[in-house]
Amino acid sequence: MKHCAKVLPAQGPIGIFVHHNTLHAYEPLPFEQGVEEAARRYGAEPYWSLAGYRAALAQGRIAERDLEVELRRELGDAADEPLAFGVSRLELARLLAVEVEREPSLATFEWMLTEGRAEPLLWQAALGAARRTPPSSTADVQLARGAGTLAQVHPVLIRLCAAFLDQGVAYWTLPALDAGFFAATARLLSLPFGPPIEWLRAAGQSFLELAQLDSGDVVLTCLDELGVHEPDWVDYVSERLLALPGWAGMFHQLEQRPDRAPVHAPPATLMDFLAVRLVLERALLRAGADGSSASPSPAAPPEPAFTLYALARAAGVTASRLAALDDDGCVRLGRFITRFDEVVARRVFQRAYERRYRIEVLDALAAHPPFAPPPPRFQLVFCIDEREESIRRHLEEVAPDCETFGTPGYFGVAMYYKGIDDAHPRPLCPIAITPAHEVDERPRAGRAKRLERRVAQRHALGVVAAGAHVGSRTFLRGTVWTTFMGLYSAVPLVTRVLFPRATAALRSHVSALSMPRVETELALERREHDAPRHGHWCGFTVAEMTDIVESELVNIGLVRDFTRLVAFVGHGSHSLNNPHESAHDCGACGGGHGAANARALAQMANHPAVRARLAERGIAIEPSTHFLGAFHDSCDDAIEFFDLPDVPDSLGTEVTLLASRLDRARGMNALERCRRFDVPHHRLGPESALRHVEARAEDLAQPRPEYGHATNAVCVIGRRARTRGLFLDRRAFLMSYDPTTDQDGAILTRVLASVVPVGAGINLEYYFSFVDQKHYGSGTKLPHNITGLVGVMDGHASDLRTGLPWQMVEIHEPVRLLAVIEADPDRVLAAAQATPSVWRLVKNQWLQVATLAPDSSAIHLLDDGRFVPYVPERDELGVQASSLAIFSNHRGPIAPVRVVAGPP
């Protein structure tokens, strides 16, 4: 069972969306082998479509030269040898990749023939030649797994699964839910007077007979009866599970991580799911349904004659020359066409595609002179998230005295956090970590009364809202409510649709006026002997805080020359019309907001006892330095500061100054984001751009509140000086790491372990959701229907859709993450090998790795397990005066450009 479960999607309940490699189970294989095997197993796409790559070639996103290089690599030494008609293998392969249509519609072609738009003589010659070629082997044309299912089972099974896993949409829960899925289903379906469907009645009878058995025994009984022998169990069971991968995966996820259930964890087991499925299918088979009839016939192999025809035509070979080709030539040509099939063409294209962007980035990094900053006035630490690249760049542009750093957005503070307005604590840290500490937000001294009033008021509003929510759907309450209150909803209906931003502003204004505002702080400190509560420590001891602060500062290389004001900026996102809202939040916080983490780290670093201990460890922070927590909303670009009452009076003007600089930066950031949205961004200014993104966040009709991680492609691990002033188009994760302070590579090991799996997970999730939205992604979000608070279905009864919706990934460019690490190649290899999960990704090329020498512009690229020197294609780099000059009037991706600011 464990083995079978690996093929299922690993996506948990949608409220906490954690990015991960969609094909995590295939990571032990090299990337290309992995995606191709998975494609065969799931009936999915391994790479982007041929049409997609061809369009990229036409638009210059792939250069002819990239294609040639990668074709040569694929074809080996024989590339230049002529294969037939004196045309080289290289040229034939290029034509096959770039021009030849592989899957013709024969009807269309016949029409073309009769209309005189095709060459009949050539076609005759091709037909003749095709008869002399060996038949292409179709042995590896494999059916999509799970396709040959008994689809009649699905409506019943989906309803049962949804009822069992429901977390609070339905008014009435499944009876006997606590007994488990199999037992509850058995009790339900074995009742008399059911529906007049033969097989379902029979299934009810089976459930009655099997009800006493354990679900594992039921599965064995069914397998036995279906005639599946032990060696085939894994294959058979996997196939059964893959018929509804979304639901099966959710059972598995809730079995593995019941703590991730949004409300209460039902006793879900995959074995129960399988038992129910098999009993239902057995009943259907017994009733005479043909299990294989539902399977679609495999796609016909490409017509060899047509490919030959198209190839000859593209190569400019005349009919007579094709007809004159000898048998040997036909065989060679036929073999070549079979071997260089569409998957190979796409594989080569994918490498060429990655090559182009890799060269753009590496050339830029090599040519970009390290930035020698003036002594900074402010230091700000952001998340490594590629969406923060632009706001950092704009901040440095509008205020060159700002120095920025990047670190995973949970700021090293792994905790459960409960804000004053939250109902439950939630974990804020990467999914791999289970926090041991809990931190609560509490009112500041003298504010407890106000908090009580606030809680009471919110509760009262909540009661009304909950009453309306339930009441509007029921019989009697619903009648009264709709008749008397219904007409009032016309007002929000019209205003929220037509004026989303103004309506939201009005609402928040009213709530700010009426709701008592409470100044708060974090209950952060715990004394050594305090007892844990619910298994968590309530807060951190001074020693723990010191460790956290030290490790954070050391990781990013900020250990001396602190400015008077240092800000930690967490990020998150809020939006409507977006079941995948959490996927836009901070990945390092496990799909949560990084606000509390930034605030906590600042509060820790301000703690006098922590500072004293840090000084003992060699990190001297001046008493005049103050740390400030802040939050950046990546959807509406709002920025908020925390704990302002704690800022010393002497720094008041500094805070105001920083706020005004961030204000300008966020306006420019909004403007840069607008270029990707379909708005006339060249007519917008920073102010109007901000208004636009604010409206997007509050718009019920907006399927793209923000683009999330789309277009992510690079991860630079090194000093900001190496990338500062480089326009990276919101495509680069930027992790600060100072190789000069890392004596033995221990820091790098730590950094890689925390950055690589997260970055590669995000990158690969976008890759797969983009290249196959049907199997890996969740398709267009328009018909999405939230089910049981755990996931979305298409329409009213489908499988749970996993992966990302099309609207999130549509502008993505599917390339593997290119990690550029500022360190010596040997050190990078050692650091990557030190962590198995990192090494597996690196070794199997699920991401590309390059190094940038700390003291020169030398670059090495990891190729087949060893680093080889990289020779830049061009050594000059485009220069512009500002980011604005670069991105205005551009919608598509932009290659890295150097920004050299004019006089301040």
Place this chain on the structure above:
Amino acid sequence: MTLDLLASLLATSVVAAPLAAFAMLGLVRLFGRSTMERWSSRLVAAGFGLGVVGTVATALLLYVDGRDALVVHLGTWFSAGDYAFRVTLLLDRLSLPFMFLATVLCGTIAAFSARYLHREAGHRRFMTLLCLFGAGVLLVTSAGSFDVAYAGWELVGLTSALLVAFFHEREAPLVHGLWTFAVYRVCDVGLLLTAILIHSWAGTAEYGELLLGGAWPGGSTSLGATKATAVCLLLLFAAVGKSAQVPLSGWLPRAMEGPTPSSAIFYGALSVHLGAYVLLRAGPLLDQSPLASSLLVAVGLATALHATLVGRVQTDVKCALAYASMTQVAIIFVEIGLGFRFLALVHLMAHAALRTLQFLRAPSFLHEHHQLESAMGHHLARTGRHFERLLPERSQRWLYRLALERGYHDTLLEVWCVRPVLGVLRWLDRREHALVRWLGGRA
């Protein structure tokens, strides 16, 4: 007199505007030009915006003039023998509020969809269908005769089915769209027969001549009790399909395959209420027929019970809303049957507004649920406890299963109606083939 002319013009423009928008979008497509997304959604929104203005202005003019109703004769579409299809509109206290509702909702949905369907492959198709749908609804509501109403009724049915099957690259939407279409078509027969019977009995299908005296909801009819009963039963049959009442309610959850805004406006707001609307219009006929009225109440009650039970076990947001919608429409049916017509109209409009907003908020359900939990300070209380307290365990399970399987309605329909009909059709098909072979063999 000029006031009359002005009001007629305005009222006509309300129906004509979406039709004109449809025609423009359609013609542009027909000539192979591609319309800009922005341009087409603006055109549609403008069409409905004009409708809102036209409706309000007409109502104001009538009010100023102190009149209850206005009949607009737009001429004859076609005639055959004694019969002439006269295009007549009736603007009164029933149609004007509903037209206002329809234009406001359609306009809002057009604005919503412009953003919601942005960059979607079927954007223009959606907008075109939305126009046609809006025009259909406005025709049904402003119709001055059963003939005109039938024309609008057909447009609504066709566009609804096409929008359920909007995502035609997947199989499920097509299957469910077809089911919806079939139910609609079968029930359309009710309205068609109504129009025919009324013509043959009363010589006219014009409301103005048929339903005499008094402003809505008053009025009476000259048709005898028996004839009125027959007509009402046919109307009820038509309304049961359109408004998803028992036993033909199964298409409503299936209709959730389309994009969210079409689910909102069709199945939350306008389409489902059209059945109730024609029954409201036929009020005087219902007065004549206690039998039809009681049947109406019975259907409504049965549906309300069915829908509230089934709705309580729905685990996805849109189906839960669909059944909530069905419950309220059923109660509106009961109100009409009991003669509370004014209440029914208010209930209908209020329900349409409320449900549309709820449907539009459906994709934000997680967000709102989270906010609600934080406001309450704990997980929401478990609902449905009284079922567990009041019912014995076994009947609880039985009822739950009944609800989960949606009352077996669609299954029964399939077993009792669809299969026999298909069987007969296939048998006929085989006979025909055999006959053709036989004829061919002889030749």
